Structures are given as structure tokens and as C-alpha cells.
Amino acid sequence: MSATPIPTPDLTPPDIVRCAFMEVVVTDLAASRAFYVDVLGLVVTEESDTEVYLRTFEEFIHHNLVLRQGPVAAVASLAYRVRTPEDVDRAQAYYEAMGCRTERRATGFVRGVGDSVRVEDPLGFPYEFFYEVDHVERLAWRYDLYNPGALVRLDHFNQVTPDVPRGLAYMEALGFRVTEDIEDSDGIVYAAWMRRKDTVHDTALTGGNGPRVHHIAFATHEKHNIIHICDKLGALRLSDRIERGPGRHGVSNAFYLYLLDPDGHRVEIYTQDYYTGDPDNPVVKWDVHDNQRRDWWGNPVVPSWYTEASLVLDLDGNVRAVEVREEPTELAVTVGADGFSYTREGDMEKGFKLGNTL
Amino acid sequence: MSATPIPTPDLTPPDIVRCAFMEVVVTDLAASRAFYVDVLGLVVTEESDTEVYLRTFEEFIHHNLVLRQGPVAAVASLAYRVRTPEDVDRAQAYYEAMGCRTERRATGFVRGVGDSVRVEDPLGFPYEFFYEVDHVERLAWRYDLYNPGALVRLDHFNQVTPDVPRGLAYMEALGFRVTEDIEDSDGIVYAAWMRRKDTVHDTALTGGNGPRVHHIAFATHEKHNIIHICDKLGALRLSDRIERGPGRHGVSNAFYLYLLDPDGHRVEIYTQDYYTGDPDNPVVKWDVHDNQRRDWWGNPVVPSWYTEASLVLDLDGNVRAVEVREEPTELAVTVGADGFSYTREGDMEKGFKLGNTL
């Protein structure tokens, strides 16, 4: 798969506004609802015995996350909002021109969404494009409902794919713009971040066995909101749901936390990256050996963060097979017997921060 | 002037990316530099005996504010970045088609900016459009340089004009989208906020005697940054530079503070409004009698905030004459003998918060 470049259709791609929602299959809906609603405080727009529709406090569309009961934990859709109804047509035509399977539903795949197309994208991900969506109350001013760790926006997706440059070429043709990446001096790209809206990313490609979904990220207003989520997980004796962080990213400059939901789907809580909306927004390139790229404070990245991710479904609802990354992994080149990281470029010694996990 | 609608050219308007910088004439450059650099901590990109070029911590273009020594305090330019070099041509053609005076300079009007056009817009404001600009270091990661009240982005301008709907029609044709406004039940519009980037505004039109500039606003990351600025002004015995706030806006939902610089130019410090980038972003309409519209906590607005603003210059550098607003003012209809405001719609009594300023 990764040997062949992805063809670029000679068509206008859809005008993508932003990442809008993810549909996630969970194996125990009650347990997942407890995590996302009772612990994280997402707002329930509506729900049934088999589905829960959730949104953030500043959202005005029907949902940012759909939990659906199912037999195997997986991601069923990474959905983007497009600028006009016609952009759904453009999306369908564009993916069909790439030879991708598509499915169009005038009344949507999930509640609250109208005319929509789902595709099996060239990287194997279930992408979705829609314009029509129910509006609901934007709860931004409803401070009587806020919790101390209030999630206010969906910020981004993060996808795992074996060949990052191959994926990037396709995404850039689709209209995404790279804001930051992680490379090495041999030109191997380990990860890249790309945007449609004015933030560091709407999605990122992380090099690894894929197609898999690395995480979905929600934004808070301030850093103390994220700290509260950790404190609350401690109070609930659920601290083992904290996989990594909190910390400051090098990439994106955001303050972050990674959690694992009851099925192991990864959720990032994220705040305070920077504006990227200018056409010549400078791309920030990080050396894979820079120990501050993933955590600005040099705190170690737990290995599971590199290796684990969520499976994805095809349009029939079957789990997609995972292709192995052939290039070196970021984990391998940065830690362990063959890895190397530095705090200060040129330093020959490894800092204790590197050693403490191995 | 306000009787006549502004003609809409049958031309493609420039694709405006965002508000980018303001050029401000100050009467004592040393005093202004002390305020913006020593107190507020803006970063000096470069300076001379007559000019200081300042930027925020997350900015990568040359400047967000130019202070220029001059005989009369005024605003010389409200400058917007456009998407391509050709959009400068489009801006020039568009304003000329409206019958506006324009001036094009291939090497810019200020340092750091290349090809640029300045116009006397239909409302009398000195608007500027440019694409070419020097890139400088984005200091986002330079936490060694941050101060406790660090200003990280230029957020918006705010302009005073007598006839808000007349101005709005022109701005919407130019490509701006309204996000919020303040009206009354008679349909009088007192103010409107409009955006190009994904925030609540790049500029706002406030009803009043104009053309005048109400303020320029810089963003911080968190609310405590704004509180620190107040604390620092207290420590420097400059608390009388605080005109209004800090507080929470109803409109925009942002946390705010208004300061006055040594010439009386108003500066807002601002944080945490919401994402507005969707094409059908809901417009929020506020009743002018709602006492929480300007301050969500019902704290009184000091009268000077309604009545005072900065003069603007024409392209010859002369101060523009100010036209009087004919419709009722927001101040008059909300406070005083003839005004009325409520905390809870339908309440007949005035709360004590209204009374304490009169």
C-alpha cells in the first residue's frame, strides 16, 4: 500500500472547515458514558440504549463525539464539517476519483447530521464530510453548568499511519496545511500536524502501524482545568486512566494530558496552542532526537503512548487490517539501547530524564 | 454622510485574513514606550527616535503595533493582512470602485511591510491592506522572556461610527461576518462585532461620534495574566490607567480589561472568547437594556468608556472631522434619568448595580 503514491484528482477538493466529531464504538456503553459524562463532564445532547451523543460547552452543532455500543472497540468515523452543502458532493467526487469506496446518506449516518458522505480514505480511515447539522444551545455562557475541568471545544484528531509523507501528500492535496513536524537528519518524518481551522491542527499523522486512531482531543480554557481532571481521577481512584502527562508539548506549545477510556481509546485534553491562520504561517520542524519535542519539560513518554491506538472500521463496520510501519519508529530511535535523545543539541550525555523509564 | 448607503462594488473584495496591526500617533514617544514595553511587556521588534515597532509573544510578522511620534494623538492605520499579494490589488480596486481615496506603496508605509495600500474607507477610517511582511521569531516557546501578564496575540480593533447598520452593510460586503450585536426592540443597533479569523471579531463597530477608534485589543492566555496587569499598575501607582474592568463580557464571553495609554488611546486586554469559524455560526443578539451585555457581572460601565475614543488621520496625516451620531446612545438609553436596564428580563426595579455610578 505505502509503496504507491496516492493519486491527486484533478478536481476541486471539498472546502473543509474543521474536524467536527468522531464516532467511536465502545464495548460497554454504560462504562463509557460514566467516563465521558460523569468524569469528563461532556454534555449529553441526546442518547438511546445504544448511543450517546456528546458535545463540548462552546459547541453549537449537535455533537462532537458519538459513543455507540458494539462488539469491538474501534473508531467508525472521523467527521469533518465542510463549508457548503455542495462540498459534500465535492468530497464524494474527490474520493471516488481517488478510487476510494464512498457511501452517501441524505439523512446522515448518525442523529443530528443530515446529508453526509463517508469514505474509506486512501490511508484506510473512515472519513466523513457533512454540512447539514442540527444546531443546539451553545452553552458557553452557562457557567451554572460548568464543572472545574470543563471541556469547551473539540480540538483535533490524531491518526496513525505507516508512511507519513505518503499520507501528507494526500492530505495537503485535500487542502490541509502542515504546521509542525518531527523529522530526523535522514529526512525520515515521524509525525506531522496539519490544520484547516486557525489552530495547530485539525488532525495529525503519527508514524506507526495503521490505519489506527491515536486520539481525539478536547480543549479547556486554562491549565488548571486539566489539572483538575487529574485531581478528580485521583479522587475517584481512577488515576490509572492517566496514561501520560499533564505536560507541555514542544510540538504545538499546548498544555496536555492523555487519558484512556474504558476501552483504551485515547483522549487528549489540550489547551493553549497558537494562531496559525496566515497563509505563510511558519512551519516548525523538530528533530526526533530533541528530548523536548514531545514534552517540553523532558518528561518521558510512556511506551504505550507510542505503541497503542484504536482500530478503525470500514464502511461495512468491519475492523480494518493494520499495516506495519517499515521505517524506524520514534520510540526506537529515541530511547533504549539504540536510541538517542538530547536536552541540549550537541550534548553527548543522556540526561536522567531519559533513563528513568527504561 | 450616513443618509446615503455605501455602494457595493461589483468586484471581488480582497480576501482578508485577519486584523494585523495598528499604527498609532503618540505625543510623547518615551512615555508611550514606557507604557507598552515596560508596563505591558510588548516585544520591541525594532525602533528609532520617532517610531517603535511592537509585537506579541506568539506573533511571527514584524509588528502588531506601531507607535509613531507626532503632534496630535490619533490612529494612522488599521491594517489587515490579506491572503495573497493579488488581494492588495483587489483591495485597491474595490475601494476605488467605492469612490474612496487610496494610496499604494510598493515598499510599504511602515518598516517590515512591503507592498501595501492605504485607503480612506467609506466610514472615514484609514484602513490598510498588505500581504508582504517580514517574518520575525515567534516567541511562543520563549518562556524565559514571558512576563506574568504576557500579551500573546493581537485580537481585534474596535471602531466608533455614527450609523452602525450603514457601516455593517459595507463591512459585510467586504467579507466580514457578524457574530454578535446589541440592539433594542425598535431595531436600533448600538454595536456589532464581526470577524474574518475564527474568533468573535477582527473589528467591531460601536455606535457613536465617528470616525474614531475605540480600542485595540491584545490577548493573553489566561485570566490571571490580566489580573497581574492590574496588580502591576497598582504597584507602579498607575491604577488610574485602568478605565474599566477587569470583568467578563456578555458579548463575546471574553474576560477583559480596558486601559488608557498616556495619550488616552484605549487598550483592551482580552482572553477566552469562542470559535466562530463555521459558516452558520449562530449570531448572538443582545438587548441594549440587558445589564449583563457589556459586563456579565452587571458591574457599571464608566461613562468615559462610552464617550471617549481616539481620533483618526486621513491619508495626508490630518485629523478627520467627527460626525455626530443622531440615534440614541447606548449610554443614554441604559443609565440615567431616561435610561433603563434590567438584570432579569421583566424585572421592573433597577438593581443597585445600576445606581452606583449615577
Place this chain on the structure above:
Amino acid sequence: MSATPIPTPDLTPPDIVRCAFMEVVVTDLAASRAFYVDVLGLVVTEESDTEVYLRTFEEFIHHNLVLRQGPVAAVASLAYRVRTPEDVDRAQAYYEAMGCRTERRATGFVRGVGDSVRVEDPLGFPYEFFYEVDHVERLAWRYDLYNPGALVRLDHFNQVTPDVPRGLAYMEALGFRVTEDIEDSDGIVYAAWMRRKDTVHDTALTGGNGPRVHHIAFATHEKHNIIHICDKLGALRLSDRIERGPGRHGVSNAFYLYLLDPDGHRVEIYTQDYYTGDPDNPVVKWDVHDNQRRDWWGNPVVPSWYTEASLVLDLDGNVRAVEVREEPTELAVTVGADGFSYTREGDMEKGFKLGNTL
């Protein structure tokens, strides 16, 4: 009353640990419960049809506030914890030696408290001293229960009395230590703050018609907690409960907010004063004409804050008569036709911040 100095008993005063709780009579218990529990989020330890016992998140004694239904809004007790059971005896003897009426109850005056003495103190306040108290769960670690504006400690009381120096002499003999005061160059004392625990105060004496209680103050961890309380009051359309603030005090250096409960009892929310526990802790003296003494940012003090306060009860439950202050009031000497305040000592002009309330 104020002409005669208060006699100092030749007895060891009780060893007072800290201010511990206030008993407040409210005229509509349901409305008061809604304010203190639903809005402010105090924790209910227990309650009945006529009483609600409330505590803060870090408290381990039974309550910090008792709301009791009654016919007239008033304060029934300002209660201090003493170091040992014997200190209750000492308190009783000490007040009796001053000629004060006392009442001792081995099983306490309110639930959760054991052996206790209430007194009508020389200033007319219903003071109470107790050691025995039920322990309850300290909820400090229960982040699953925290709200965004969580009140974590009772910080202090504030009392209004006509003759501050007369009251101070008695309080200092009782063992309190002054930390800050407000004076003028004629030696008139307008207010004084005094402590037992290691903070700026356990109580303060504010010059005015008394005996009345100015407020009770609860502490939060951070400033954003206080801002959230304002935001929530806005969301509930209760912004007219905000009397003053938020702001930074000059005196105490704390960040503050004043609210009025449904009966007009004043509640301060307070955070981040400084450690005062050293025996030679420097006393900070503020000039009454310093416009930053009450609000470090120079924001005006609403007149009601100076003039309004809660009545107090005697040991029979009757409202105490209020004696008028004979010396000039802080309000009179700082604002209005005869008042004067400065931002910078020596400045002759009044700043706009002074003028905007009058």
C-alpha cells in the same frame, strides 16, 4: 459607651485558635440555602427544617456557617475555637471580669458543638468560644465533589464598631495582633485587621455604626475560582448579588469579591493574603486618602459597602441597638464634596476613577 475604656481583666485570656463559624439568622431558609449551597457550593453537614449547617471543603469541624430561620435577619454568634477545654472556662471568667453577660452551655448552642460559652462582648457583639466539636470528613481530596468556585476555608469575620481604637485595645488584650490598619494624619483609625491564626486576620474592626457585622469571608485556592463565582451569578441572572469586586485589596493583598445573600448579609470570597505568624510581623499602615488601600486597582468602592451591615443579636435573641460613629467616616473623607483620595501621594488632581461613582 465609646467614651469609657474597656477594662482589662487581670486574668489569662482564652487561647483563641481561630475564627471558626458564624451563626446567621435568615428570614427565608430555602432562599438562603439556595444561595449558600446551590450557588456558592458550601457543603451541607446536616440540616433540619429550621437550620442548615455548612462547611468548606478543607474543614474538619462540623460547620463554618449555621443558617437559622428567624424573624429578623441578624448575626447570632461569631464563634472562635480555643486551644483547650479549659480555655472555655478562661473565656467565661475573662468576660465576666469585664462585666459582660455570659451564657454557658455544656452541650452547646448549635449542633456539632459541645461545651461552649456565649458572651455579649464589650462592643456589643455575640462572641462564642468553644473547644469541643464533632469532626467530619475533610473533603480536601474529594475533587470529585469540587465545583469551579470551591470555598475551601473560613477565612475571617469583619465587624463594624463606632470607636475602632477602643475596640482594638480590648481585642489586643484578648490576644489578637494587629496586622494592618487604615488611619489618617490626625491619628483617626478607620479600620484595623487582627489575627490569631497565621493569616492577615481572623477578624477586623471597621469604623461605623455598630455593633454590626460587616461580612464573613471564605477562601478559595485561586483567583479563577472567584471569577467563576461571578460568571455563575451572571449565568443565573443573579449578578445584582455582586456588591463589589472582584478586585485586589490593598489591605491584606488578597484577591476579593463581595456578595450579598438574600437577606443582605455580606459574604466575601477571598484568596492569597500572606503569612503573618512571626511575633514581629510588620504592621502595614494605610493612609485613608490612598485610593489603592481598599482596591489596589483604584476601582471605586460602592457606597453601600461602607454603610450597610448586618444587625447582631444579644443573648436573648433580641436585636442590639446600633450606636452611631462620631468620628468622620471613611466614605466621607475619601469621596464626595469633602473627600479626597490620591493615586500617587502628592498628586493634587483627582483621577477619573474617583469621579465615576459620584
Place this chain on the structure above:
Amino acid sequence: MSATPIPTPDLTPPDIVRCAFMEVVVTDLAASRAFYVDVLGLVVTEESDTEVYLRTFEEFIHHNLVLRQGPVAAVASLAYRVRTPEDVDRAQAYYEAMGCRTERRATGFVRGVGDSVRVEDPLGFPYEFFYEVDHVERLAWRYDLYNPGALVRLDHFNQVTPDVPRGLAYMEALGFRVTEDIEDSDGIVYAAWMRRKDTVHDTALTGGNGPRVHHIAFATHEKHNIIHICDKLGALRLSDRIERGPGRHGVSNAFYLYLLDPDGHRVEIYTQDYYTGDPDNPVVKWDVHDNQRRDWWGNPVVPSWYTEASLVLDLDGNVRAVEVREEPTELAVTVGADGFSYTREGDMEKGFKLGNTL
């Protein structure tokens, strides 16, 4: 040494007010000054070629930390303020009655401090007791000088000693009160926290090879101040100075960060523990196997944090020999092949958070 109980003198111990300063020997004064002043922003009260006297923003005594150039990195004094000049006499007598070597200097051992006694305490630590000290400006209100990570108070010391219960008995006789400890079901005590002022501790005893000093801790106002210190260390490419954290302690409930200075002396940055001043303040006992005791979020404790500490000097300035702890170490019983920790009491499985350091 640890076999013999420490005798309790039949004398009144000194009335200790609080931990006040530490004198630390550093091997490269310029490097240490750069760390404490340029990075951490402590305030220089005075300095010479061989010494730097530093204080926090809210301190009014001459210093909280003395850096002294010397040949071997070590701690020369852990100094406590006492309530009266006579308490210095009491301290001297008390330690002499325990058979400890003491040295009294009427003009102090360091600048700014007057009459003082240093002792070699029964655990081998260089304790110091003083009352007389120069007052300096309390910079609490000097927000013009604050940095974003401003250290506002000295909070506590932490000492390593082989036999914690033996040390505790001596400290309790001296007047300290235990607030929290870490034990196991066999009654082995791994660490204990004890206070004089109204916080969780003025010092703690941590079980390990000693006498050594584990760390000195400074307080900030809010959590974002601590996060900024991490961010700044990242910007300076000094992230390897971050040994552990930031995180939330289980013990003390405070938000924390551990840094290592250029000599490896450990510095904690700490905020928001709770009031402990009541005589019956509940003691919190933590199970050594509770994975949230050291970090409420279950993040792993880096082994160096358990094993490394600063040497101490005797009164001749020679390094004290270190005695080995005979009981099991906290590190050994909680992690590794023979250790066990749980997130939820009764859980048999180890969480991934435990595994990621091994």
C-alpha cells in the same frame, strides 16, 4: 545510633515559630546564583564573592536561603525562627541536655541574623535557632517585580533519617505536631510530616540513609506559577533540572515540582496544602502501597528521588557520615520485583502506571 532512644530533657523546649532559612554550600556560586536568581527568581537581599542571601516575595526577614561557596556541596544549617530571644537560650539548654554539641554566637552565623545557636541534633542535622533578624521590605505588593513563577514563601524542609519513629519522638518532644505519615500494615513508618506553623509541615522526616537533607520547598500562589517554571526551564534547555513532577501530592494535597540545582541540591516548588492549626487537627495516614500517596495521579516516582539527597555538615564544617537505613525502603516495597502498589485497595493487578518505570 538508631538503637538508642533519644532522651527527652525535663526542660521547656524553645517555642519554634517556623522554618526560616537554610544555609547551603555550593561548589560553583555563579552557577548556583544563576539557578536561584536568574531561573527561579528569588530576590537577592545582599551578596558577596562567597555568599548570596536570597528571600521570597512575601518574606520580611533578611533571607530564606543562603548560598555559600565551598569545596563540597552540603547543607550547613536548617534554621528555625523562635518566638522570643529567650527561646534561643531554651534551645541551647534543651540540646545540651540531650548531650548535643551546640555553638552560640551573639552576632549570628550569617549576615542579617543576630544572637543564634547552632546544634548538632540527635539525628545528626545542623539545626539552628534564632530570634533576632534584620527586617527587609516585604515585596508582596511589588507586582512590578514579580516573575511568572514567583516564589512567595519558604514552605518547609525535608530531612532523610534512617529511623523515622526514633526521630519523630524527638521532634514531637521538641514541639512539632505530626500531620500526615506513610506507614505499612506492619507498623513500619516510611515518612512523617510535622508542623509548627499552620501548614502541613515545617519539616518532614523521610526514611533513608541519613542524616541527609532531601529538599527545601518554596511556595507559589497558584499552580500556573509552577507550570511556568517548567516551561521556562524548557526554554532555557534546562529541562533535565526537573527531577519529578509537576504533580499533585497525595500527602499534603499540595501541587508540587522537584528540581535539582547545579550541585544536585533538591528544591521543591509547592502550593496549596491546607490549614492545620487546630490542636486536634486530624492526622492523615497513608498506606505505603497506595500508589496515589506520593503522586495523587499515580505518576511514577523517579528512583533518584528516593535515593539521592544532600549531605550535611557538622559544626566544624565537616561532612557528616551517613548511616544506612536498616528497615525496608519505600522504593523497595512499592516498585520492582518485590514491591507492590495499588490504585484501588484490593486490586490484585498492577496498573500500567506502575510498570512504566521498570
